Amino acid sequence: MLRDTGLVFVYQTRRLLRAPVVIVVGIMQPLLWLLLFGPLLDSLTGPGLGSSDAFDLFAPGLLVMLALYGSLYTGFELISELRAGVVERMVVTPMRPTALILGKALRDVLALGVQAGILLLIAFAMGLDADFGGLLLALGLFVIVVVMTASFSYAVALTLRDENMMSQSMGFLSLPLLLLSGVVLPLGLAPGWLRDIAQANPFYHVVEASRAAMSGDFSDSSIVVALGFSVGLTLLVMRWAVGSLRRG
Template sequence: MNAFRDAGLVFSRAMKISLRNPAWVVIGLLQPILYLALFGPLLQRVASTPGFPPGDAWQVFVPGLLVQLGLFGAAFVGFGLIAEYRSGVIERMRVTPMSRFALLLGRVLRDVVVLVVQALVLVITAVAFGLRAPLDGILIGLLLVGVLGITMASVSYATALVLKSEDAFAPLLNTFMLPVMLLSGIMLPMSLAPGWLYNLSRVNPFSYVVDGARAAFRGDFAAGAFLAGSVVAAVLAVVGVTLGTRVFRRETS
């Protein structure tokens, strides 16, 4: 129980920092909303193309944007930890009896709360554009954003704590995130891709999460895509938290 109490303290501190500067919540939403407004209408013409997934254009596009938000919204949180390391916060952590797992969990929970709020605003905006989806499917989509946030924030913090340099962290993120986004089918469904590209996308675990979110927005909870996406998202979260906790224990002991 001490670990969760400690995590609550870390979460409270991190949340207060975010609330002092809420502009970052808005900034994080700008990119997906621009995609929604400027790219989404184009998919309405593509929806009749052979190979396009079931559901209308918005039921296909919005879940992809939610996954994009979960990926990119949490991938860059490590920059804040590098700043804390440089200012001596991490050094002071070394002498505290606080659980190392709690040091990670409190920060990650703050990031998840911010992501879910951003995702909710994005869905409400998408409804104004024409999205129609079952409520339980939307709620599951928000849940998937939170789970992805756990994965990406944990990995981001672990990577930042190892590298301790923005000059190394930024190019590594860009090198990793670009192929992940392109091969996950966030913007255009991979079912429209040629065979070799579709097969390559199956190596990317996030493509299963995208397919699962799209199945949820159709209300097709018995589909294999939904089950596979849910399992993959859960496994990634466990791996991310495990990795992050190990790095925190090593770097702050």
């Protein structure tokens, strides 16, 4: 299993290195949010929010935004590989189907990890103040979310096998997931009914946990909830993707 996963990871990484522009393009959206929206937080005030506090709440959310948008559309590549017969040739080999999904997801972790590193360096230069241990925990959550979202994207791709249908499906999902995650500002400022709906959004819990961790508040219950939510969903969508691959 480990050998097969490693083989897929190395193969997919080599393909990625042949087109490094993918990494540059992928980071542009969260980077633009950081550079163009971040300065607007200087004058933001509210209950418990000073300007620096607002930016410290905003920056961790960008990691989740990067994980969401960076991995939610990776399934398009898999549809191309299905059409070219690449996946079919891999499936008939002794390689475990799980290794194919996991190897590709780990490639996504590497690509988005580089982007997250660049994003954090710029955020620290702009005034981000984060606890070191909390930052490591937030990055661990980031890795789990990337694997979860990428596996979900691959599962949808293997189920639909059509770029147009997948584009519409992902577009329909991405906006409410983003708005209900509280990436820009904490949903604690939102009305109660909106907070209740957000409880069903795994990205909301990850955003809250990342903010708590990077502020050094390791006793916050959101950290445990986010870990349980994201790990459980990762196992479920991974099983869905592997099952779809075997049936295909």
